[in-house]
Amino acid sequence: MKTILKIKFDNTFYIFLLLILLSGMFKPFTFIFILIFFHELGHAITGTILGFKLDKIIIYPYGGLTKFNNLENTSLNKEIIMLLMGPIIQIVTYYILNYFFKYDYLKNYHLSILIFNLLPILSLDGGRLLNIFFNKIFSYKKSFYLSIFISILTIISLIIYCLYFYYNINLLFMSIFLLFKLYISFKNLKYSYQKFLLERYLYNFPFKKRKVSKSIYDFSKECYHYIDFYEEKDYLNKYFQNKLEK
């Protein structure tokens, strides 16, 4: 019952609702809303099954956002499953809807939402998946910078596509919004990295991989590090105790 109350609608959603009401797109909108809702529910339910703590679900005009209160050091494979279950549930709901209501436009809207969601932009599902795959190979910061770079490239190409090939002001607003979100996550990188280190200082994670790294700012996910014959834990102890004394 508690999880039901955690769904929130963004303010832009209400403006969009007014636009829908004025243009008489009631039916396609209800189908789009159902698809988005089940997409987010797929994330939320698989996340809670895998042991993540659900924070809230925010619904935007063309998609949603499921926020979890989990650690930075959560298992990457678990996160991959959580991210993949959204699109899978959406595809399943599309086929169920298509079985009952045979509209031509249903496939169109379903595909447009799905493809948009799988674009490699960091706050969308596709970008987050890409970030996780980078994290498997590179270090935390390196993979973050790489995915930011790819996201900016895709957003710029999206804006160019919007202006020259498929004029749509909604898509333009959306890409600007995504750029803004990217800027915020870029600004918060140092805090999230500190959180990443602090978790390693506080808890003992059973990582199997071992890695030699040059400095404390070069750590990667799901690895236990060694710096100059010292273990990671000793280094972190020193680092945080110095910080606390200051």
Added chain:
Amino acid sequence: MDNNVSKFIKTPKKKKNFFISFLNKILVCLILVISCLIMMKKNNEFYNFMSTKVFKDNFSFAYLNNLYNKYFGSVLPSYSSEETETVFNEKLTYQSYNSYYDGYKLIVNDKYLVPIIESGIVVFLGDIDNYGYTIIIEGIDGVDIWYANVENTSLKLYDYVKKGSYLGETKNNNLYLVFEKNQEFLKFEDYIKN
């Protein structure tokens, strides 16, 4: 605790009482409705304005949607729709016409397949006296077109339809058409020139 530290500690927000905020919204609505009613009672012009604009005139969804599409692109995300274009693409052909109640009666072939004259949104499906089964399509130019005496339609309420696509089949060789804009009935000759 230090003054500097206490700045950064979140104080828990006071929870809004759901019942009181809901009651406030209802009261604001009531004030608006009652003030409107008083205005309508005192002012005759305002009464006429409200009765025509609110109770009689239609709001044209299709007109606004068309305008938005023209200047800002489509409202909902569309991936591609050109592949699913309908094959049926014809112009209205008829032998003769004469006036019939508010609209016109066209003599067409038996079981004639009716094409849609102007693209728009379906706003009514059902039986109307003297006309039979009627479909009303609100066009992008703001004109409602009634197609009456038809059957075998696949259209549903609030579907957007395109010009020239298939609407339905006539029951016999009669097709009734009515052109309406803001409670006024238009002439057939003015609307369709060919």
